[in-house]
Amino acid sequence: MKFQYCRNCKTLQKRSWYSFFSCRRCGAKPVVIYIKTGIIGYVAYAATFIAMFLVVAKVIEYDLGLGDLNLYLMFGLLTVAMVCMFYEIGREERLAIEKVKDPHLR
Numbered sequence: 001m002k003f004q005y006c007r008n009c010k011t012l013q014k015r016s017w018y019s020f021f022s023c024r025r026c027g028a029k030p031v032v033i034y035i036k037t038g039i040i041g042y043v044a045y046a047a048t049f050i051a052m053f054l055v056v057a058k059v060i061e062y063d064l065g066l067g068d069l070n071l072y073l074m075f076g077l078l079t080v081a082m083v084c085m086f087y088e089i090g091r092e093e094r095l096a097i098e099k100v101k102d103p104h105l106r
């Protein structure tokens with residue numbers, strides 16, 4: 001995940017695809033901070049991917065032979081994905097805050 005740190009107004013923000021090269025608060029050029037995705041993050045991606053696969057199978061009416069389990073798996077996996085993402089974002093934010101404390105960035 002990418003974060004951006006603005007030296008001008010001292011704010012740490014999540015970097016998103018629509019705010020490329022400017023601080024959302026003051027418009028100054030931010031410093032980009034890269035945080036490596038952790039295991040929990042990959043678990044979240046994997047769970048999302050499998051859930052999407054189950055949804056697609058349902059939509060095209062491809063029978064995976066799971067019966068009612070299909071529905072439970074979908075919701076279960078999506079819940080797992082959400083919870084994992086929640087923790088992953090928290091972890092990455094903490095790491096980004098640590099990096100921002102680096103005197104070279106100030």
Ligand SMILES: [Zn+2]
Binds near residue numbers: 027028
């Ligand atoms: Zn700013």
